[in-house]
Amino acid sequence: MSSDNQHNIIIMGGGAAGLALASKLGRRFRRSDSVSVTLIDQQLTHIWKPLLHEVAAGSFDPNVNEISFLAQAKRCGFRFRLGALSAIDRANKKIVLAPIFDVKDELLSNERHINYDTLVVAVGSVSNDFGVPGVGDHCLYLDTTQQAENFHKRLVQTYTQIFSSDSSVEERKLDVAIIGAGATGVELAAQLRQIADLLDSYMDITEQSVSISVRIIEGADRILPALPEYLSSATAKQLEKLEIEIYTGETVTEVTADAVYTKSGKQFPSNISVWAAGIKAPDLLQNCDGLEQNRINQLMVTGTLQATLDENIFAIGDCAACEWKDGKFIPPRAQSAHQQASHLARSLRLRIKGEPLPVFKYRDYGSLVSLGNYSTVGNLMGNAIKNVRVEGLIARIVYLSLYKMHQVSLFGYVRTALFTLSNIFRRSVHPEIKLH
Template sequence: MSSKQHNPIPKIVVVGGGAGGLELVTRLGNSLGRRGEAEITLVDCSKTHVWKPLLHEVAAGTLDSHEDELEYLAQANTNHFRFILGRMQGLDGQAKTIRLAPILDSVGAVLVPVRDVRYDILVMAVGSVCNDYGIKGVAEHCMFLDTTEQAERFQERLMEEYVRAHVTKGKLEVVIIGGGATGIELAAQLHEVSHLLNTYGLDRVKPADVKLSIVEASPRLLPELPARLSDATLRELHKLGVDVLLKQRVVEVSPAGVKTDSGQVIPGRIKVWAAGIKAPDFMKTLGLETNRANQLVVRPTLQSSGDDGIFAIGDCAACPWPERNGQVPPRAQSAHQMADLVHDNILRQLKGRGLKEYRYRDYGSLVSLGKFSTVGNLMGGLGGSLMIEGFVARMVYLSLYKMHQLALFGVFRVGMLTLSHFFRRSVHPKIKLH
């Protein structure tokens, strides 16, 4: 046996390099990994990372995903962790291994067979996917924004429909199901696109020919946020000409459009499902406690309910939020905070010290309505809430992404990235045109 196999340093495996997982693995690499005190591994089914809250911009074409993507291998190389490309499909809690599905080549033959990866500490950070609740026609006829590939596919479809409307002098109808932040932000971006494409030559499709609808089952938009925010968002959407249908539960989706429980049919060649999330289905097969949305049930230390060596963070964790008598919401800010806590808890666990408990700090929510407006509330958890709108809200919204970049790259490189982004924008079109 080689000395490597006897290596006594603990193996820490983080599955999922998203908003939470990539920040965590970068911090662990720069603490334990750099000092040779642990072997840190990131497993992700994709080769690159794009911060998920940007996906509606990728879908609309106002952001080219290749401009903002990060190569996991490069991040691993500079931050003292290793990267394994693979999709986790199983867990053996006794043997302390995770199982990765085979990787297929471009013609469907096995390129890399099934593999097992050993861990001493495992962190699940696999995020979430859209939950279609089994509604008829959703899986077949709706588009989703769970991954960069899906967002890019949406953008291609959008351009095709624009060309079709341009050639036939017809209308373009997009129906967005779900009046949460994702659906609203997408509608605002698509409105912006209708103006931009007009100036780039598709001038037979006027902004008024693009009909955007949001269908929401609740009596108001953003049901989980304060009513004042819902009202402000509704006003802004009306200004943009977006049709908002409230108290309409979707019961069926067909190629032609969306049918609701009131019998109304909203026509649309493009339908987007943005109404609710669940953790990936394989999570419920791991032999660990999960809830109805496949999320791993965790204790306040973010350890799974049944195994001290397994943590979960971000959208795939069902974490209690006692102050609200509910569960921590699936947001980038929760994933960021959980990554911080689990970093500290892993260090404590390795030193045999007691673990800290996670307490979600709700710094508020912001909804970007494209370049036109941003509305939001701040300090939601600090005993009150402060409504902000317009320029200030836009700046705070943009700072969320900067915080993620800071966690990954540090101050100097974020400064350089911001400068290069500024110069690139001055020579590139404001929208992806192909």
């Protein structure tokens, strides 16, 4: 217990895992004098990360759909503090938050030190550029809402510039290169094709529109290398129908302002390059006072989700490395984050009572890949079914239900239903994509 006789639970990071956990614990302990729950995030709002490719494409408006941490804290009974984790002082059970500066670079808050009895690290992941030259300078990422919005602005601006120019029909070309054919890259590619069609419909086309070439460049020998092979081939067929070019077995060696180069000597022209080729936990986790980590900065945790070298620290979501089966680790996915948050909400209550903690068991319910309005493909797994392939409407409904489950964990059923209804009404009166 800390000096104020309260058990301080600090949750660092309000993403898919951290915000769900804070909401559940907040509701459980809101009237408790002996437990306080604090969520700390470097942003003021939350958006469910799997929606970022839709933000990038402009089909999902973050300003309407983001969740204010302060409002959620009031609703659920936890505290919220703005701040970015910069280090952990394990000996004194404190976290260090970086100083905060305003937009004019003026200091708003000094470095802060905050006590914890239980610390949950849920700071997610960022793109891993593996040190490839030019990526940092010339590629866009989809790690944050800001980055997804930047991508969208760049897409609309470049499209309208080319459209408005007096260049010849042949020169009216916009090349987009997506590096990495995991779910993020593939879903973004399909969204872009949808947006290209929509942009054309908004542009009052009298002669010839801008032709958008979308290319996916992947180092592995197939797209979606982490998912089952048939899912990969079903998705590749759909992408070919959408005229998206796929280049597998191509390791990117350099990115410049207008091209992507690969080891085999190929050069792909590119007005906009997006890097979606793998993740790592944020570099700041290297300042965790000697906690065990893997080569992509994830904190190594035991079956109870406690750090291997410190039982007062838990890690969940993308920043945690928890062994699963056959030497594999639990994949960095929204469903893992959701399940770990639910598990920890139960086990932290036991920890406070001094009882032994249960081991987390990850259930893989399958994978779904959304190809915008064109199709959704995937496989489902569960207690009653071993592995069922799904496509089309059923797959789409299950895909959308993942987000609904996240909303239910934050708001409950009634508010989630109201949000859904208000979104349906809003979509019926606004353009299908953001045009600015």
